[in-house]
Amino acid sequence: MTNEKNVIGSINISSEGILIDGKKIHISGKTTFDNNSISDNAMSHELLRRINELENVVKYLLRVTKV
Numbered sequence: 321m322t323n324e325k326n327v328i329g330s331i332n333i334s335s336e337g338i339l340i341d342g343k344k345i346h347i348s349g350k351t352t353f354d355n356n357s358i359s360d361n362a363m364s365h366e367l368l369r370r371i372n373e374l375e376n377v378v379k380y381l382l383r384v385t386k387v
Contacts, residue, residue, distance in 0.1 A: 329342030 329345075330339075332339040332341075
């Protein structure tokens with residue numbers, strides 16, 4: 321049983337759609353999005369952003385460890 325004080329996530333389903341709400345949502349396995357709900361451009365931008373973040377971390381680690 322839950323109440324408003326101890327709900328950590330929720331799934332609401334109606335004829336209008338499905339809402340999944342939570343602080344962190346992890347989806348494993350193959351996932352398909354229809355109707356271009358996430359554009360290739362948006363996905364590419366996000367991947368590039370994360371690659372740049374990782375590159376900056378690697379540069380920092382190389383600098384502080386003097387490898």
